[in-house]
Amino acid sequence: MFLQQIANALALSAVYSLFAIGFTLIFGVLEVITLAHGAVFMMGAFAGLIAVTKFNAGLASTLLVSMIVSGLAGYLIDLIAVGPLRKRKFHHLAPMIATIGCATIITSTYQGIFGAEAYRFPFDFVPSTSYDIVGIQLTLLQLIIIGISLFLMVVLIFFLNKTRWGKAVRAVAENPRTAALLGIPVEQVFRLTMSISSAFGGAAGVLTGLNFNTIHTFMGGPILHRGIAVIILGGMGDIRGAMAGGLILGFSEILSVAYISSDFRDAISFGLLFLILLVRPSGIFGKVIERKG
Amino acid sequence: MPELITSFWQTYNTLFYTVFVHGMLALSIYITLSCGQLSLGNAAFMGIGAYTAALLTMKAGAPFGISLIAGGFLPAVVALIIGIPTLRLSGVYLAMATLGFGEVVRVVILNMEITGGSLGLNGVPLKTELWHLILVMGILIYFFIKLRNSRFGRILEAINEDEVAASVMGIRATYYKVWAFAIGAFIAGVAGGLNAHFTFFISPREYGFEPAVDILTFAVLGGTRTLWGPLAGSTILTILPELFRFLGPYRLALNGIILVLVVLYLPNGIVNRDTFTNLKRFFKKEENA
Numbered sequence: 001m002f003l004q005q006i007a008n009a010l011a012l013s014a015v016y017s018l019f020a021i022g023f024t025l026i027f028g029v030l031e032v033i034t035l036a037h038g039a040v041f042m043m044g045a046f047a048g049l050i051a052v053t054k055f056n057a058g059l060a061s062t063l064l065v066s067m068i069v070s071g072l073a074g075y076l077i078d079l080i081a082v083g084p085l086r087k088r089k090f091h092h093l094a095p096m097i098a099t100i101g102c103a104t105i106i107t108s109t110y111q112g113i114f115g116a117e118a119y120r121f122p123f124d125f126v127p128s129t130s131y132d133i134v135g136i137q138l139t140l141l142q143l144i145i146i147g148i149s150l151f152l153m154v155v156l157i158f159f160l161n162k163t164r165w166g167k168a169v170r171a172v173a174e175n176p177r178t179a180a181l182l183g184i185p186v187e188q189v190f191r192l193t194m195s196i197s198s199a200f201g202g203a204a205g206v207l208t209g210l211n212f213n214t215i216h217t218f219m220g221g222p223i224l225h226r227g228i229a230v231i232i233l234g235g236m237g238d239i240r241g242a243m244a245g246g247l248i249l250g251f252s253e254i255l256s257v258a259y260i261s262s263d264f265r266d267a268i269s270f271g272l273l274f275l276i277l278l279v280r281p282s283g284i285f286g287k288v289i290e291r292k293g
Numbered sequence: 294m295p296e297l298i299t300s301f302w303q304t305y306n307t308l309f310y311t312v313f314v315h316g317m318l319a320l321s322i323y324i325t326l327s328c329g330q331l332s333l334g335n336a337a338f339m340g341i342g343a344y345t346a347a348l349l350t351m352k353a354g355a356p357f358g359i360s361l362i363a364g365g366f367l368p369a370v371v372a373l374i375i376g377i378p379t380l381r382l383s384g385v386y387l388a389m390a391t392l393g394f395g396e397v398v399r400v401v402i403l404n405m406e407i408t409g410g411s412l413g414l415n416g417v418p419l420k421t422e423l424w425h426l427i428l429v430m431g432i433l434i435y436f437f438i439k440l441r442n443s444r445f446g447r448i449l450e451a452i453n454e455d456e457v458a459a460s461v462m463g464i465r466a467t468y469y470k471v472w473a474f475a476i477g478a479f480i481a482g483v484a485g486g487l488n489a490h491f492t493f494f495i496s497p498r499e500y501g502f503e504p505a506v507d508i509l510t511f512a513v514l515g516g517t518r519t520l521w522g523p524l525a526g527s528t529i530l531t532i533l534p535e536l537f538r539f540l541g542p543y544r545l546a547l548n549g550i551i552l553v554l555v556v557l558y559l560p561n562g563i564v565n566r567d568t569f570t571n572l573k574r575f576f577k578k579e580e581n582a
Contacts, residue, residue, distance in 0.1 A: 033385050035392070081553050093331045093384055094556050097513060101552030104506055108545035221502055225393045232389065263404045270393035277390065278378040 003136045005258050011142040011211055013250025014149035019204035019223055020230035020242040021153060022197030028237030029173045029193040036077055036099040037201050038224030039106035042217060044070035044202020045209040046110065049119055059126070063148065066206045067199040074198020077102045078191050086190070103220070111217045118214040126210060145207045152203060153243065156196070160239070169193055173237070222266060229269035233276050235283030244284055248272070306423075308535065310491050313426035315531045317484035319511035319523030320433055321477040326517040328449040328473050329456065330384050333505045334375070334391030335481040337398040338368035340500030342482025343489040344408055347417045350490070352407070357420045357490070364486030365479040372478035376471040383456075387474070395505055402497040413496025414489075421491040429483060437520040449473055503545065510548045514555050516562020525564045 023037050047069035051057040057065060081098040130139040138146075160166040171179040172189045180186045208223065209215040230249050234241020253268050276283060302309075318335060325332045346364030349355040355363070379390045402408045409415070440446040448469050451459040460466050489495045507530070515526025530548075537544050555562065 033389060035388075081557070084557055090556075090560055091329075093326075093329070093388070094560065096331065096385065096388060097509065098553050098556045100506055100509065101549040101556065104503075104549030104552065105546045106549075108543060108549065112542040112546075222396070225396050228389045228393060232386075264400055267397045267400045270390075270397045273390060273393055274375070274378070277382070277386065281378070281382055281386070 001258075005254050007136050007138045007142055009251045009254035011145045012254060013247045014146045015204050015207050015211060015246075016223075016226055016230055016250050017243045017246030018149045018152060018207065019201055020227045020234070020246050021156065021239055022200035022204075023227045024231040024234065024237055024239060024242040025156075025169075025193060026197045027231065028239075029169055030078075030082065030095075030190055032082055032095040032099065033228075034077070034082070034099040034194075035096060035224065036102040036106065037198070037227060038220030038222075039103040039110075040070045040073050040077075040198045040220075041201045041205040041208075041223050042110065042220040043073050043106060044199075044205030045215045045219060046114065046119075046205075046217075047202065048206035048209060049121065049215050052121055052125060059144070063203055063206055066202040070202025070205065071195040071199035073106070074194040074196075074201070075191060077198070078194040082194070083187070083190065086187075103224075107217060107220060114217050116217065118216045120213050120215070121210060141210060145211055148203070148207060152200060156200070157239065159196075165189075165192065225266070226269045229273040231283075232273055232281075233283055235285040238283070238285045241283055241285040307491065308531070310421065310423070310426060311488075312528050312531045313430055314484050314488045315508075315511060315527040316430060316524045317433060317480055317487075318508045319515065319527035320437065320520065321480035321484065322508050322512045323517055323520065323523040324437075324449075324473050324477045324480070325387075325470075326512055327453060328470050329453040330380065330470055330474065331388040331509075332391050332474060332477060333388055333502075333509065334372075334394045334398075335477060335508050336500045336502075336504035337391070337395040338372065338478040338481035339485035339488070339504070340398055340402065340495075340497065341368045341371060342485030343495050343500070344402060344414065344485075345482070346486030347414050347489040347495060348407060350418055350420065351414070351416070357425075361483055361486040365483040368478040368482035368485075369475045372475040373471060376474040377467075380470040380474060381467050392502070392505075395500070395502055399497045399501055402500075408497075411497065413494055413498075415494050417489050417493055417495060419491055419493060421487050426487060429487065433480065434520065441520075445469065445472075506548060506552075510552055512562075514551055514562060516565045518561060518565045522562045522564040526562065529563075 019037070019041060023034070026032060026034050026037070044066035048062045048066035051062045051065040077099065081102050082095050085095050085098060126141045126144060128139065128141070130137050131143065132138075158166075160170055168179070168184045168189050169192065171182065171184055172186055172193075176186050179189070204223070205219070208219065226249060230245035231237075231242055232245075233248055234243070234245030249269055249272060252272060253265055256268055257265050318339060321338070322332055322335050342364035345367045346360040349360040349363055350357060375390060375394060376387075379387050403411050440449075448459070448464055451462070451464060452466050452469060456466050485500075511527035511530055512523040513526070514530060515524065516522030530551075534544055534547075537547060540547065561567075
């Protein structure tokens with residue numbers, strides 16, 4: 001029973017980490033909390049759903065389609081709403097409010113198109129076989145979710161540490177002004193970061209849709225709350241932190257549902273968030289955001 | 294003619310009442326915005342106030358005034374509890390914490406016996422009258438006018454302009470931010486209590502994220518530099534949706550579009566400090582011409 005919960009918790013944590021890693025990267029580089037990340041996640045899930053049901057896409061192409069759609073959405077959000085605010089000096093809350101606007105536009109448009117009902121992937125999209133790994137029964141689906149999430153995270157870390165563009169992203173995260181003086185195209189780096197992070201959000205959307213086998217237009221809200229808790233837990237802007245935070249939240253949710261009650265599952269992320277703000281607001285690895293005077 | 298007026302009133306009095314309630318909610322977020330903090334929990338505070346007040350009148354038979362005040366105090370206390378750890382940090386933390394908090398309130402209301410769970414509370418006595426709304430709004434406007442030139446008001450403005458500089462000047466920024474947040478929660482709670490007593494029915498669905506965005510849109514559209522901004526914004530956005538009913542489910546997207554456009558092109562909102570001077574200048578020119 002307990003070991004089974006570990007399998008569930010691992011799959012859930014993987015998706016939380018994947019969602020939060022993009023969320024935290026955007027904050028680390030753009031210094032913006034994009035509250036549209038949940039809506040982008042939902043877009044990814046629906047893009048995957050359409051790829052599967054209308055075009056009979058396989059798993060890899062489904063994932064690719066949803067990442068492209070979400071990445072594009074992230075690009076557009078930056079182009080239309082967030083980017084223009086960088087050029088003018090505005091109130092520090094302005095970009096966040098702009099992303100709330102974007103989230104509302106996306107969510108209500110999707111609600112207009114798809115309504116409030118829940119959609120499902122075809123029954124046999126992922127065969128329901130399961131494997132026994134060190135005593136834990138893992139379904140193929142759970143293995144796929146964990147595998148894809150880990151793979152994407154490793155690719156991202158490799159990209160940031162080893163490639164030219166990745167290094168540019170880290171330089172901009174450190175200091176956009178200095179990066180610009182060194183000849184790094186800062187605007188493009190910002191836009192690239194938004195696109196990559198949103199693509200990761202979209203991948204998390206598809207994997208969540210597969211994990212619970214439901215996709216609906218309201219799915220962006222709950223994951224956004226969890227993403228916020230995860231990135232504060234791990235430390236804002238810290239990629240390792242987002243991964244660790246995702247694990248902590250995933251395990252807390254699964255274990256409390258299994259052993260306490262399922263009624264308050266949606267409140268656990270807030271409980272953790274409140275606790276961490278009380279005890280260690282900088283999170284596990286990170287630093288507190290301070291406004292520069 | 295009088296018949297026309299009565300039928301008009303019967304059709305639109307709820308809308309008219311709602312204009313007042315939305316005005317109060319806009320003011321409740323305005324006070325936190327005026328010290329540079331974004332609260333996305335005011336819909337949840339409204340919900341706590343609505344349930345508290347409604348349950349007190351329904352189950353305990355408390356007088357309306359007592360219910361309303363209790364409906365303001367409970368959210369204010371909750372705001373103090375959330376605000377103290379959160380407001381030590383920069384502005385974005387409050388937004389993030391209050392976003393999750395709204396979810397918690399919804400979950401708690403859903404799972405409580407006394408609140409009727411997802412079915413909501415039915416049969417809240419209709420006690421709110423027009424003069425109650427006018428009275429409360431009058432008190433609020435008086436409070437905010439007085440606030441502007443008071444020590445507290447100026448401190449909030451200083452924190453908004455530059456929190457670091459204000460702290461260096463010896464202002465205990467966290468302390469005042471927490472009070473502003475709690476006062477906002479109090480106002481939202483009272484507005485919720487008033488609202489519950491004329492809508493007859495309340496359910497947890499009314500106090501989630503979407504109404505929180507509505508409240509934010511009121512203040513952002515109107516402008517957060519004077520108290521008239523949020524009031525103008527809420528009035529426009531309460532009456533306007535009636536005209537946009539044909540948009541159906543896409544109506545909510547309008548809020549989003551307004552938020553993005555106003556932040557980009559009208560960062561001071563439609564009513565700001567220059568509005569009155571501009572108006573005066575405009576009319577003077579007319580006279581001269």
